[in-house]
Amino acid sequence: MTTQAQRSRPEQLGKRLLREHGEVAISSWLRLWRQPLTNLLTWLTLAIALALPGTLIIMLSQAQGLANQLHTSNQISVFLSLQASTAEGQALSQQWQVHGDIHKTTFIAANDALQQFSQASGLGDVLTSLTDNPLPATILLEPVSDDPEHIQQLVQQLRQAELVDQVLVDQLWLQRMHTLVNTSQMAILILSLMLALGVLLVMGNTIRLQLENRRAEILVIKLVGGTDAYLRRPFLYTAIWSGLLAGLMACSIMAAALAALAPPLGQLAASFSSDWQLSNLGVSEVLLTILGSCLLSCAASLLTVQRQMANIEP
Amino acid sequence: MIQFQQVSKRYRDKTALDNANFHLPRGAMAFLTGHSGAGKSTLLKLIMHMEQPTNGKVIVDQQDLSQLNRHQIAMHRRKIGLVFQNHQLLEDYTVYDNIALPLKVSGYNNRDAGRRVRAALDKVGLLDKERQFPEVLSTGEQQRIGIARAIVNKPRLILADEPTGNLDPKLSAEIMQLFEQFNQVGVSVLIASHDLALIEHMGHAKIQLNRGRLSGAFVGPN
Structure with a gap:
């Protein structure tokens, strides 16, 4: 049992x-x-x-x-004043190149800008008749950050710089x-x-x-x-x-x-x-x-x- | 085996058990009598911990039931074989699976469970019915399957609630003889029944329940 x-x-x-x-x-x-x-x-x-x-x-x-x-087109365009020489523009571009918030800079001299514009617009004849180059030298910047606020801060900084006339960024598009x-x-x-x-x-x-x-x-x-x-x-x-x-x-x-x-x-x-x-x-x-x-x-x-x-x- | 110490059970509109004291010793067999609605089922439910007393202590196998947690309640129920009046067999389970259920729950493997199920079926004389479903069996056979399920786990205590309620006298006597056989091998048995003629004939101890009050064998003063 x-x-x-x-x-x-x-x-x-x-x-x-x-x-x-x-x-x-x-x-x-x-x-x-x-x-x-x-x-x-x-x-x-x-x-x-x-x-x-x-x-x-x-x-x-x-x-x-x-x-x-698409964010790589967060390009900031910095237009220099007409008084700025090509050498000064280049120096500024190089100075910004090592800035922590900036990934890359490209300098476009006033003459190059005019040439590009006359090719792209087909207004070559009209433009050659001008005595002074109406276009400023331009520095194109690619910021490190995608964040609109960071970019806004950077833009403020750039505006403070000497020789800078205008800073353009397609901020609205970015924010959207x-x-x-x-x-x-x-x-x-x-x-x-x-x-x-x-x-x-x-x-x-x-x-x-x-x-x-x-x-x-x-x-x-x-x-x-x-x-x-x-x-x-x-x-x-x-x-x-x-x-x-x-x-x-x-x-x-x-x-x-x-x-x-x-x-x-x-x-x-x-x-x-x-x-x-x-x-x-x-x-x-x-x-x-x-x-x-x-x-x-x-x-x-x-x-x-x-x-x-x-x-x-x- | 079962001890009630000043146990009362009150529902909202009636008192099912009033200050009950009794002690069913290990290995004893007794009948619990009283007219229907006297509280016999309530008393059995208290022992199963299906209901809790309003006052007093229910002690089964030296365990105070009020002290048990949910897991211990399950373990407590495994020690008790319960037989119902309406047998409570599961219709979509075969006879075998119905009887094997307490073993499955306790964790027996199929081989050991099979051996025990067949022993239980043999004991109730229905060894040839194991593959059938309960609904094809007669009432008497269904009740015996219910009993086989109650004893398959070799419980120390068998409780039966009107086990012969739906059966003719001859079948009833056979069922009662089965309970006597289990009692003879040492199992304590408590059977609630109002079949007074049969109970008199069997001559076991009687506990009467009348309006919530106990009297008769094993009953202490209250």
Whole structure:
């Protein structure tokens, strides 16, 4: 009697947990396919809620690359006064070259400027008839920073310098670009949060219905001494599987969306004379989507089970 | 095995148990009688920690139930085999899976669980039904499956709430004989029943419950 009782004692904890988790993982997976249509609709809902912000985030992060390329045209044009000689202009240009906030300077002498202008404008004859060169010498600056405020400070500094007549920068365009990027980031963040909440609610509701369907089972399990962890486990695995499948579906949707968007966006970039191309999902993006999907589902499952399980008491 | 010390259980509009004192010794078998609604189920629920007393202490197997945390409550329930009037079998589980449930919950592997499930089925005489679903069985067979589930974990205590409520006298007597057999190997048994004729015939100790008051065997002064 004793030996038999000893032989059939519950096995070692680690081995036992591993086996139990394996069994629950398989039975939860099989249970999913008892109602394939209902579950498929749930997964699609989750997938769309994940794919929408996912696609936007990927597009925005790539568009920032494009924006950075365009930023190289944050050129500041410094027009020197007409009195400044070519040598003085060159000296000033070299002096600024080593300035910490300035990436690069290019000096254009007044004569060169006139020559360039007469070529570009086709007004060569008119210009040669002038006795004095009306154009000033120019220094073109590329600032180190993209930040409009830094550039504004730099412009103020440059205006203070001797020999400087006028400083021009396409500040407005720059500010618009930055505001646009910031607004898009914030909009996508808000959208992502709202849709993440949507995922939580959809998954939570699915788990709540399952709990309701398995009420009798839960009651009996509680009465024969099932622990909270034991009761939680099948719902946790349901959430993991659903998260995994929804994540995979979301990746497919995102890949299709990005593939469809790539050609027109490439054309748009080409019109800014950029060779930028929208690239499709990478491995890390796929993994992150699936991980995020699983984590959201698990969180929803745990929160729901925590709240609802207490209501099912024998 | 079970000790009630000045236990009262009051619901909003009625008193189910009023200052109850009793002590069921280890290995004893007793019937809890009283008309329906007298509070028999409440008393069993207190032992299962499905309900908590308003006053007093319930001590089972030397453990004060009010001191248990959620995990300990689960462990406490594993020591008790519970038989219901309406058997509470799960319809979408086979007979085998129904009986194996307490073992699964306690972490038995399939091999050990299988051995124990078959031993329990053998004990209730339904070894050939393990692959069937409960709904195809007769009421008497379902009740015996319920009993097999209650004993599969080799509990020290069996509680039964009107286990013969839906059965004819012959089947009832068979069920009661099963409980006697478990008691003979040392399991404590407490059966709530209002089948007075059968109880008289069996001749075990009786605890009466009337308007929340206990009297009879094992009952202390109050």
